[in-house]
Amino acid sequence: xxxxxxxxxxxxxxxxxxxxxxxxxxxxxxxxxxxxxxxxxxxxxxxxxxxxxxxxxxxxxxxxxxxxxxxxxxxxxxxxxxxxxxxxxxxxxxxxxxxxxxxxxxxxxxxxxxxxxxxxxxxxxxxxxxxxxxxxxxxxxxxxxxxxxxxxxxxxxxxxxxxxxxxxxxxxxxxxxxxxxxxxxxxxxxxxxxxxxxxxxxxxxxxxxxxxxxxxxxxxxxxxxxxxxxxx
Amino acid sequence: xxxxxxxxxxxxxxxxxxxxxxxxxxxxxxxxxxxxxxxxxxxxxxxxxxxxxxxxxxxxxxxxxxxxxxxxxxxxxxxxxxxxxxxxxxxxxxxxxxxxxxxxxxxxxxxxxxxxxxxxxxxxxxxxxxxxxxxxxxxxxxxxxxxxxxxxxxxxxxxxxxxxxxxxxxxxxxxxxxxxxxxxxxxxxxxxxxxxxxxxxxxxxxxxxxxxxxxxxxxxxxxxxxxxxxxxxxxxxxxxxxxxxxxxxxxxxxxxxxxxxxxxxxxxxxxxxxxxxxxxxxxxxxxxxxxxxxxxxxxxxxxxxxxxxxxxxxxxxxxxxxxxxxxxxxxxxxxxxxxx
Amino acid sequence: xxxxxxxxxxxxxxxxxxxxxxxxxxxxxxxxxxxxxxxxxxxxxxxxxxxxxxxxxxxxxxxxxxxxxxxxxxxxxxxxxxxxxxxxxxxxxxxxxxxxxxxxxxxxxxxxxxxxxxxxxxxxxxxxxxxxxxxxxxxxxxxxxxxxxxxxxxxxxxxxxxxxxxxxxxxxxxxxxxxxxxxxxxxxxxxxxxxxxxxxxxxxxxxxxxxxxxxxxxxxxxxxxxxxxxxxxxxxxxxxxxxxxxxxxxxxxxxxxxxxxxxxxxxxxxxxxxxxxxxxxxxxxxxxxxxxxxxxxxxxxxxxxxxxxxxxxxxxxxxxxxxxx
Numbered sequence: 001x002x003x004x005x006x007x008x009x010x011x012x013x014x015x016x017x018x019x020x021x022x023x024x025x026x027x028x029x030x031x032x033x034x035x036x037x038x039x040x041x042x043x044x045x046x047x048x049x050x051x052x053x054x055x056x057x058x059x060x061x062x063x064x065x066x067x068x069x070x071x072x073x074x075x076x077x078x079x080x081x082x083x084x085x086x087x088x089x090x091x092x093x094x095x096x097x098x099x100x101x102x103x104x105x106x107x108x109x110x111x112x113x114x115x116x117x118x119x120x121x122x123x124x125x126x127x128x129x130x131x132x133x134x135x136x137x138x139x140x141x142x143x144x145x146x147x148x149x150x151x152x153x154x155x156x157x158x159x160x161x162x163x164x165x166x167x168x169x170x171x172x173x174x175x176x177x178x179x180x181x182x183x184x185x186x187x188x189x190x191x192x193x194x195x196x197x198x199x200x201x202x203x204x205x206x207x208x209x210x211x212x213x214x215x216x217x218x219x220x221x222x223x224x225x226x227x228x229x230x231x232x
Numbered sequence: 233x234x235x236x237x238x239x240x241x242x243x244x245x246x247x248x249x250x251x252x253x254x255x256x257x258x259x260x261x262x263x264x265x266x267x268x269x270x271x272x273x274x275x276x277x278x279x280x281x282x283x284x285x286x287x288x289x290x291x292x293x294x295x296x297x298x299x300x301x302x303x304x305x306x307x308x309x310x311x312x313x314x315x316x317x318x319x320x321x322x323x324x325x326x327x328x329x330x331x332x333x334x335x336x337x338x339x340x341x342x343x344x345x346x347x348x349x350x351x352x353x354x355x356x357x358x359x360x361x362x363x364x365x366x367x368x369x370x371x372x373x374x375x376x377x378x379x380x381x382x383x384x385x386x387x388x389x390x391x392x393x394x395x396x397x398x399x400x401x402x403x404x405x406x407x408x409x410x411x412x413x414x415x416x417x418x419x420x421x422x423x424x425x426x427x428x429x430x431x432x433x434x435x436x437x438x439x440x441x442x443x444x445x446x447x448x449x450x451x452x453x454x455x456x457x458x459x460x461x462x463x464x465x466x467x468x469x470x471x472x473x474x475x476x477x478x479x480x481x482x483x484x485x486x487x488x489x490x491x492x493x494x495x496x497x498x499x500x501x502x503x504x505x506x507x508x509x510x511x512x513x514x515x516x517x518x519x520x521x522x523x524x525x526x527x528x529x530x531x532x533x534x535x536x537x538x539x540x541x542x543x544x545x546x547x548x549x550x551x552x553x554x555x556x557x558x559x560x561x562x563x564x565x566x567x568x569x570x571x572x
Numbered sequence: 573x574x575x576x577x578x579x580x581x582x583x584x585x586x587x588x589x590x591x592x593x594x595x596x597x598x599x600x601x602x603x604x605x606x607x608x609x610x611x612x613x614x615x616x617x618x619x620x621x622x623x624x625x626x627x628x629x630x631x632x633x634x635x636x637x638x639x640x641x642x643x644x645x646x647x648x649x650x651x652x653x654x655x656x657x658x659x660x661x662x663x664x665x666x667x668x669x670x671x672x673x674x675x676x677x678x679x680x681x682x683x684x685x686x687x688x689x690x691x692x693x694x695x696x697x698x699x700x701x702x703x704x705x706x707x708x709x710x711x712x713x714x715x716x717x718x719x720x721x722x723x724x725x726x727x728x729x730x731x732x733x734x735x736x737x738x739x740x741x742x743x744x745x746x747x748x749x750x751x752x753x754x755x756x757x758x759x760x761x762x763x764x765x766x767x768x769x770x771x772x773x774x775x776x777x778x779x780x781x782x783x784x785x786x787x788x789x790x791x792x793x794x795x796x797x798x799x800x801x802x803x804x805x806x807x808x809x810x811x812x813x814x815x816x817x818x819x820x821x822x823x824x825x826x827x828x829x830x831x832x833x834x835x836x837x838x839x840x841x842x843x844x845x846x847x848x849x850x851x852x853x854x855x856x857x858x859x860x861x862x863x864x865x866x867x868x869x870x871x872x873x874x875x876x877x878x879x880x881x882x883x884x885x886x887x888x889x890x891x892x893x894x895x896x897x
Contacts, residue, residue, distance in 0.1 A: 050755055074761030086756035088749050099749050102742055103761035149761060290667045367881055370610050370666045374806055375881055378874035381803065389867040488799060492674060499671060534685035541678035548672045549660045 001026045001184055002060050002078075002153055007053035009039075009046050016042040018208035019056070024153065024186050029179050031187045031195040031216070033229060034205035040188040041083050043205070044155045047186075048080040049073045060153070075103045079151030083158045083188075085142040089131025093122055096130050096141055100148025115144040118174055136167035143174065154178070156187045160194065172198060192229040196220050204229075245417060252409045264409060268477055270517055271412035275419045275470040277497045277509045279463035282423050285503035285558075286435040287456045289365060292491055293376030294467045296383035297353050299486035301468025302475035303387065303394055304349030306403045309341055309476070314402055321392035332404065342406040346472035350465045357464030358457070365456045380491065387483035394483065401480030407473045415473060419466045424506050426462070431455055436504065436558075489537075496544045502554030507561040512554065516540065575845065577714050582836050588720035590828025591727025595782040596805035597812070597820035598734065599775025605751030605815035606764075606771055608666050612673040613653065615802025616680035617776050621646040621783035622793045623684055626699055635702040643780045650776030651769055658772075659765070677798070684795040696794040699787040706788070723785045730778060731821055738817060743770055751815060800870075807877040813887025822889055827873070834872055839863030 002024040009017040017039045024030045032040045045051045047058060049070040058066045065073050074080075079100075088096050094112075101111055116123040119140040125133060130141060139159055146154060156175070160168040172194050179185065179198065189195035196202060196216045204212035204225065212219065219225050255264050276298065283291045310318065312330040319327075331341035331348075364375050387394050394400060426432045435455040475481065493516070501512020523536030547554060596618065603611045624645045628638035657676045661669055688695060705722055708715045738744035743766075750757040750767045758764060786801060787793045804827060809815075812823025841857030849857075880887070 048759060050758060069763075070758040071761045071763040074759065080759045082756060082759060086753055086759075088752045088756065090752055091745070091748060095745055095748075098742070099745055099757075099760045099762070102746060145760070288667075290670075363878065363882065367885075370670045371881055371885075373667060373670055374610060374803075375878050377803070378807075378877050382871045382874050385868055385871040389864070492678060495671065495674070531689075532686060533689045534682040538679050538682040538686065541675045541682065545657060545672060545675040545679070548664075548668050548675065549657075552661075552664060552668055 001028075002047070002058075002186070004043075004047070004056070004058050006056035007043075007046055007058060007066075008055050009042055009051050009053055011051075016208055017046065017053070020205075020208070020210055021056075022203050022210060022213070024184060027182055027184055028200050029175070029185045029187060029198055031189055031199035031202045032205060033189060033192050033195050033202060035228075036190075037207075038205040039208040040205055041157055042208075044080060044082075044157050044186070044188060047073075047155060048078060071103070074149060077150075077152035078155065079146040079149045079153070080155040081142050081146035081157060081159065083161070085138045087130040087133075087138050087141050087145065089129065091130055092127050093130055093133070093141055094126045096145050097122075097148055100145035101150075103149055111148050111150065115147055118147075118177065119144055136163050136170070139163060139167070139171060140174075143171070147178075152184060154183055154185045156185055156189075158188055158190060160189065160191050168194065192225075196230075248413065248417075252413060256409060266517070266521070267409055268407070268412050270513055271409070271416040272470050272474055272477070273494065273497060273513045273517060274416045274510060275412075275466055275473070276494045277501070277513050278416075278419045278423045278506065279466040279470070280494055280498050281463075281501075281503065281506070281509045282426065282459050282466075283463040284498060285505070285509075286427060286432060287459045289456050289460065290370070290373040291376040291460065291463075292373050292495070293360075293379035293383075294463070295486050295491045295494070296380040297357060297464040297467040298471035298474070298490075299383055299387060299483065300353045300356065301346070301349050301471025302481065302486070303400070303471075304352060304468070305342070305345045305472035306400060306475045307393060308345035308348060309404055309406075310402070311404075318402060319392065319395065323392070326393075339404075339406045342404070342472075342476060346469055349472055350468035353468035353471075354461050354465040357461045361457045361460040361464075365453060365460060377491075380487070384483055384487060387486070397482060397484075399480050399482045403475050403479045403481075405476055405479050407475075407477035412473055412477070415466075415469055419469075420506065420510075422462065422466070426459070427506060431458065435459055493540075496540060498554075499544060500547050500554055502556035502558065504558040505554070505556040505560055508554055508556035508559075511556060515555070519543070575848070578843075580714055581716060582832050584716050584720050584724065586829040586832035587825065588723035588727070588828070589831060590825035591723045591731075592782050592785055592801070592824075593804055593808045593827050594731060594821045594824025595727055595778045596801055597808035597824045598731070598817055599771075599779050600802070600805050601809045601812075601815055601817055601820035602747065602751070602771040602775050603768075604809070605817070606747065606754065606768055607658070607662065607669070609658065609669040609673065610666075610806065611658075611775075612670065612802055613676040613680060614673075614775065614779055614805065615798025615800075616677040617646055617650055617653075617798070618779040618783035618786065618801060619793070619795060619798035620649055620680055620684065621776075621780035622699065622787035622797065624780075625784045625787065626697065626793060629700045629702065635704060638702075639784070642784065643777050646780035646783070647773045647776045650772045650779075654769055654772040659768075681795040681798075688795070696792050698792050699790070701788045701791070705785075719785065719788050723789075726781060726785070730781065734774070734778075734817065737774075743767070747771060804873070807873060807880075810877055810880055811887055813889045816887070816889060819887050819889040823887065826888065830876065831869060831873060834869040835866055837861050838865035 004020060004022050006019045006021050007017055008015070008019060020039065020043055032043065034040055042051060046053050049065065049068055053066060056066070057064060060076060060078060063076055065076065088099065097112060097115060098108065101108055121137055122140055122144055125137065130138065133141060143156070143159065159171050159175070163171065168191065175185070175187070175198055187195060187199065196219065199216040202214065202216050202219045203210050204219070212222065212224065252267065255267060276294070280291070280294050283289065283294065307319070307326065308329055308331045310330060311332045315322065315327060315330060331345040333341040360379055364372055367375055388397050497512040497516045498509060500515060501510070502508030520536055520540065523539055527533055527536050596614065600611060600614050603609055621642050625638055625642040628641050633641065653676055657672055658669070661672055685695060705719045707718050709718055709721055738748055746757065746762045746767050747770060749760065750762060750764060754764065782801070786797070790797065808823035808827040809820045810823065811826050812819030812821065838861050840861055841854050842863065844854060844857070
């Protein structure tokens with residue numbers, strides 16, 4: 001479904017990605033783990049066209065999107081829920097959600113309903129400004145907003161960052177539910193326990209490269225992963 | 233310092249002096265006027281470069297300093313007799329001042345007047361700078377533009393000092409080729425030395441990255457402020473030179489068109505490059521002169537400004553660093569041995 | 573009693589000039605909000621609009637035809653400028669963008685000059701004020717220039733329409749989202765080019781209306797007429813909190829009020845009716861607010877701008893901005 005082949009990204013002289021290749025199959029939940037600054041978020045930003053790769057190819061559903069504009073990538077069915085949530089703080093919750101569906105026409109109420117089912121809390125906050133929500137509610141809003149475009153592929157960047165344990169559980173339950181409904185996902189996560197728990201396959205990144213890959217169950221027993229990320 | 237390194241600049245100065253002497257002897261009014269213009273704009277652009285190019289604090293208010301220098305020096309040098317009839321409402325402390333003495337053929341009064349005027353302007357710049365330098369980027373640009381407007385409003389309204397909107401004339405014509413170029417060389421020298429000094433490196437460092445400069449312990453304010461004050465000083469000198477060259481002017485001269493002209497020269501030459509400023513001045517003045525002739529020939533007035541603005545725009549779009557960027561054409565290497 | 577009328581007249585003045593500033597400031601703020609670009613050529617768009625209107629009226633077109641013609645023409649020019657001069661330097665340091673807008677302004681000014689000279693007109697021409705905008709309305713003993721009433725009404729109507737647009741339409745919503753967080757807006761699938769072009773189009777259209785009203789007020793137009801209004805609009809936007817549309821509106825009216833105060837207060841000692849205040853107060857007013865201060869109005873306004881930038885850089889309505897000022 002998504003095929004990344006040898007992409008290189010640099011920000012102002014600093015090489016952030018050095019030949020990254022990965023693959024996400026239909027219906028799969030793939031996790032990308034690694035330490036801070038390994039290039040996980042950069043990979044997602046390159047997929048959604050916020051950053052340009054200097055070489056290599058990104059192919060999605062048969063379309064070469066290496067150089068496509070972000071709005072076209074979104075229209076093709078990729079939705080990116082960014083790191084730090086990035087909700088529109090001055091806009092109401094409802095306006096935030098409506099913006100998520102900006103590329104599609106019609107069926108707005110139906111999609112809103114779907115988001116409310118996943119996150120009943122948002123329904124109570126519709127008229128409130130996004131910036132006044134709690135951290136967990138903002139994360140729900142960010143995921144809900146990303147779902148409004150009915151993505152075929154959802155890119156989730158650090159959905160559990162800075163959340164209370166109970167909220168982390170809630171968010172991961174939603175991720176499981178989305179998976180059950182058949183949404184393909186590429187998940188970037190610091191919380192390796194949870195990531196290995198929900199993912200089908202995992203890629204490990206270090207300093208701009210993929211260093212390890214395999215089924216989640218297999219990586220969980222990998223001594224290197226245990227040492228570096230699971231702290232055993 | 234290696235004496236060989238002095239050879240290049242020295243040769244350039246001698247060449248320039250010979251050229252000026254030849255111009256003087258030949259009495260070619262047009263070329264003399266052009267060279268006075270080049271010298272004046274050189275001072276303006278170099279000073280602006282000091283403030284804008286090196287520190288990255290973009291001032292659009294410098295022409296206000298120029299205006300203050302021009303009016304200051306003109307008022308200070310006005311002979312006593314003329315002063316009473318021309319500016320009857322001057323306050324007493326100023327009415328008695330007349331720096332019009334000439335010692336052995338040298339107009340000492342003019343030198344003093346321009347130094348005093350420029351010194352006062354530097355003080356104004358210090359005050360303005362203390363307030364404005366805390367802003368950054370385009371906000372400082374617009375705030376300094378506000379300063380320009382304030383100066384203009386004051387010039388128009390302070391009748392007792394400036395005759396308001398009426399033309400200020402009868403300024404003694406002291407300025408000639410030598411005055412202009414002596415000051416231009418002085419400005420060039422000071423700006424050059426500042427760029428090469430540790431202080432200059434601090435300025436460039438905080439221009440590149442304010443946070444990083446702060447992190448390695450470079451204070452942001454002092455270099456910015458110093459650059460701003462020195463550049464205001466020389467800009468005011470250019471104003472004094474202009475006043476005593478043109479001999480009559482009004483507040484309208486010192487406004488946005490002139491500001492834009494100087495900024496054009498700076499940006500086309502390359503912000504942060506001393507030799508770029510020289511190139512920018514010569515390039516724009518030569519082009520403006522050619523376009524002016526084209527205008528006269530075709531009667532299409534306004535074309536020269538439009539073309540200059542277009543070139544400026546193209547430079548910003550396609551070559552944002554200007555002709556030279558921050559590089560230099562190094563005269564001091566001209567005759568020096570190759571570096572190891 | 574007459575003092576009350578004086579007050580009402582000044583209030584209408586303040587609101588009408590405030591409307592013009594608000595119309596201008598909104599355009600600046602919309603573009604700034606999205607692109608961090610201070611578009612100085614905005615004032616020159618206003619000037620171009622005034623010339624378009626003048627020539628439409630010279631040609632004998634009725635106001636009802638001249639007005640839309642002027643607006644459409646200005647919007648097209650605004651879109652063209654965005655495409656050729658601003659889009660190529662998007663992402664450049666903000667000073668480069670500011671300078672680029674100066675260059676665009678110079679080209680518009682000199683282009684207009686060139687055109688005037690070509691057709692053998694003087695640089696400054698009298699503006700043919702349409703009947704609707706000349707003369708006065710009399711409400712009992714109070715007379716108010718029609719122009720002021722029209723400015724006030726059209727300002728309010730257009731700003732209300734604008735606020736409906738940015739809250740009720742998807743495009744308007746997209747504009748607000750882009751102003752808050754450009755990258756996040758991209759991730760929604762919002763076409764940023766389209767949003768920016770819309771901001772320029774709307775800004776140009778509002779500037780066109782402001783240009784017509786400014787031209788009627790001044791009675792004459794020249795290629796440099798946009799300079800002062802764009803500076804004022806900038807101040808208005810800063811007062812309200814740069815980048816926010818609501819802030820620009822509030823700032824516009826605040827600036828209008830400030831200006832009218834600065835015009836009306838100097839010399840007030842001379843016009844107060846006898847016996848209204850004690851002679852001592854009247855003398856003090858004469859001494860401290862002499863009519864000669866009125867000439868310094870713009871200087872005070874700019875001092876206000878600088879104070880605002882220093883102490884409340886986010887404006888009256890401001891919340892914390894994304895970047896330091």
